[in-house]
Amino acid sequence: VTEHDTQTDRQRALEELRRELEAMGEPAATDAELEVLLGHASDHGYEPEPVAFVGRLVDISHAEAATLDEVSARRSWAAVESRTVRSVPAEATVEPREGAGRGWVPVLVGLVAVAAAVGLAIIVLPNDTEPTGAGGEVAGREPTPAVDPEQLEALSAQARAGLLAVGVDDTSASRRARKMRAQYREALGVEPGADPEEGAG
């Protein structure tokens, strides 16, 4: 890659940014602002394209508030999610964000779930409608391809994200047992133990 090629690519990226900002109805950015935007995108490993993606996020967030019902909004977010799933680790999508107005954790968990459900369907749905014989065997079943590793990963991520959403973590089993013990003791009038964590979790 020559210096000239690099410069050409950079100019092209800047021009692309300029067009996208214009398409989003933003005021024309100065060259310096474009450089900052491009630098920011590069720092995060993004191509210029995600600038449009961010614009779309803004559009959708407005649309969601104004006109879309829950299902439509969810579909829109799912479309956005499909564009980010390649670059955003699954763990990052369930990072708790205290104070977020609508509670983004379940939304993102849901999106991961929806994305993975596609994989699930591909894995197990092909012979769904085939008739079964008297002994329970599936008649005329075609050979089924082995489980795709990527689909398996998607399912795994989906299940893990779901567990986080329902409050299961490394210590939840222990906490729950202690909580049950405390509840039983209280119900039976048994003197509570000295465990300070009882009743929590």
Place this chain on the structure above:
Amino acid sequence: VIAVRPRLALFAIAFAAIGVAACSSSTVDDAGDPRTDAVEAKAPTESSADARPDARLVTHAFEPSTPTEAGLAYVEFVADVHERADLAEDLDVQAEILADGLDRAPPEGVAEGEVLQLELGARLCETHLERGSPQAARDALVDMLDPQRSLPLDRASAHALTALGDAAKASDDDALAAGSYARAVRMMSLLADDLAEKAGVGDVRGGETP
């Protein structure tokens, strides 16, 4: 724990969306022996290509029972097992403590016993995985979570199914892994439905997770 209602509502809706797919998928393997499928999946032979995930899920409601002395004794026992496992730094020791705890059957009529056993099993499975024994991890749960067995509608079931999925994946039993994950996801979808039902339609699925 999701305590904020809107969050729970969105969670419920999200899982309801995938519930359709999961429900459909669960009917696919009404035929054949699921355990046979799983065993075949382990062998790197031509038959492994035919191994199919068994996503059947049979559930029953989990309702806390009226506390009894016998129930308290068991709950105290399990809490003690967890505490001792928490304190044990060595993974082998942890696994031993948890396995011993799992050996003790809960008393009859104590609904919490089933849930506590699933939690113990899930933790034992994860401990085995952590100590690099995927086969032991798989063995810890595979019978307890047989697709023909009814599981309590509770997050403990989802936890155990996911742990089994992890163990199966680590032991290259992809069919069992996919089936277990799918069942876990469906269990969570059913949990969301259950919560919505308990909360009432007008109250957009609020409440606590079970």
